[in-house]
Amino acid sequence: MAESEHHDHDHHHEELGFWRKYVFSTDHKVIGIQYAVTGMLFLFFGFCLMMLMRWQLAFPGEPVPLLGKLFPRGLPGGVMLPEFYNELGAMHGTIMVFMGIVPLAVGGFGNFVLPLQIGAPDMAFPRLNMMSYQSFLIGGLIMFGSFFLPEGAAQSGWTSYPPLADIAPSGQTAWLIGMVFLITSSLLGAINFLVTTIQLRADGLSFFRLPFFCWAQFVTSFLLLLAFPPLEAAAFMQLMDRVAGTSFFLPSGLVVSGQALEVSGGGSPILWQHLFWFLAHPEVYVLILPAFGIVAEIIANNTRKPLWGYKSMVYSLIVLGFLSFVVWAHHMFLTGMGTTMSAFFQTTTMMISIPSVIILTALILSLWGGSIRFTTPMLFALGFLPMFGIGGLTGLPLGLTAPDIHLHDTYYVIGHFHYVVAPGTIFALFAGIYYWYPKVTGRHMSEFWGKVHFWPSFVLMNLIFFPMLIQGMAGMSRRMYDGGATYAHNEGVLYLNKVISFAAWGLALAQIPFILNLFLSLRKPKTASANPWRATTIEWAAPSPPGHGNFTRPVAAYRGPYEYSVPGESEDFTPQFEPAKAPVAAH
Amino acid sequence: MATPTVVPIDKIIPHTVKPREDTGLNNVKIGIWLFLASEVMLFGGLFASYILLRVGADRWPRGEEYLSIPWATANTLILIASSVTMVMAWASCIRKDFGKYRLYMGLTVLGGLGFMIIKYIEYTSKFHHGYFPSTNTFLAVYFTLTGLHALHVLSGMIVNLYFWGPGAKMWHTEHERFTNRVETAGLFWHFVDLVWIFLFPILYLL
Incomplete structure (x- = not known):
């Protein structure tokens, strides 16, 4: 019932103190930055876990150089324990999905950009927004802290399949409690995004004048709102199984290490899988739709022409949203x-590929005939298109039952979804960071170092994930x-493990220019104008960075979101927020 | 962000009290309905699990083997009555009768309290007989679903109690906003009532 609390009168002092301004802020821009920074830290942490795993995969059983002293529990003498490897794997997935990408793509970009793009002074429920971030932070800290439990963090995969997860060490309980906080956070966020989009649009900003980014966040919020609760239900039941000794997910007659498990039985492990994937398939679209939104904005801006097929793209988004609820059991x-x-x-599953292909095709067709500016955000957006293409198309064989028998649970699956999420979504997120950085900080990031970041990342991403497709098809x-290494049929593709590992470590090095660029650009003078990219959407009407309440003058929308290169106009962009100079025909 | 004075953000967010013209709703009304939609999915997931577990079970006990139908019937009546008083409390807000509002809101909170007391009696008698969530899957479902529902009743009571007591200060300062708050709290309360109306037959009667 917290949503009613924001009504409380709040008599602010002349100036907010440090805590209210930066830590317990209700300003959507500060919360967006909090989400984005925390999300990026978790992405980095999750990446570190993976780099550690890649050592074990490339050099099984050999002591990890230097790090043995740091992790005496998991790496006694530097050699990785199998249990620790499982922890790293389970937590890599959990962190990247729930604490890295979603908070950055939805919590970060959504919070910062969405109210600005619709011309709103803030979110509809600013305090709920703050609680959403705090809840996310608590959940994230519980997950992170679980590594320091005596038995370590969760080790049953990010999917937490029972019966294994039901009888796993205490880290799994921490995982479930952490998840409840993360789910609460996304619930509060989703309600906020939806109400804000429905209620706080500026005058004249009808739904079909919304930028595609807003549409993407809108549909994403519906998915978060409706898909997460069944997982919360499942998490409660698994928690009951672990804490109260119930048998929701434990079948009768279960034998563990040669001993019959003393439980009442009668439960169903498959029930967990249904509830989990009922969330986790829409979750895939939660990961990809905001990326579509970011890429669409950047492509329209850098081709200097309207998006091709804006309406079909919006309808495709809506269809994607609906269909994503009925594909989970693939x-x-x-x-x-x-x-x-x-x-x-x-x-x-075959049906849901149609709207995805429509969106991707529309984005590619938008390039046709444009006078493309190869800025850093545009490079990442362009990189996104073929990478998501590979990711999407490699998914089709997995959605067909016959080839899935061969490919299920192989490295092919890993290659497939990483193509969607890593060089796909994460590239889109990089594009978004470079694109909106001037709006957030009033400063520009270095274009040169941006390109130094892009090209090696693009090559190395492919060196990591393409070999996985090959390994998977070989049956690994x-x-x-x-x-x-234990299986003879993997012999021919084992050498690729080293290739992938070295590429992964190289990818870490390739992020150094980005990290330096991100922080060192903060020391530059504030030179960014309100609209440095000469863009058309409403966020560029606000000053860079926007102050409290966002806009210095009332804003309204006078036309669609992507009026680039309108014939007869003096400039090649006609912002949504500029009143028409001469009378024009109504849309 | 060097603005010398800070305008309270509540003052500049539109439609917190008055409805938006084209949607015909205020922010809070849409917010609570979306929240309830997610609650439907939460309990939907649990009800679906109940169906799947029951269909897959060799033998599923009838509710009366473990549970007390008279107590549950009493609880059903109490909760429905408290939903009625909740509506009366809201109606008293619209009629601007503060005394009646206090009375009906107080009765609503008492209804919730009565429900929780009966729930407590039921739970302790189960424990007394050695029936625990770990005893069998029926009891696991019973304790999980009613427990989660009881948590909802408790949070609804806390909110209602706040609006009965300290929160009622807003009655005099911003009456329309207060009325909206009571209506929103009411929608949640009716939802909690509705969940029980599903729980009662599937756990006790079927």
């Missing part, structure tokens, strides 16, 4: 759920502690 073809069910989910299973 993650479960191998559970023996029967051919009727499989056929249904195979069909819906995922989650193997020794990188698959």
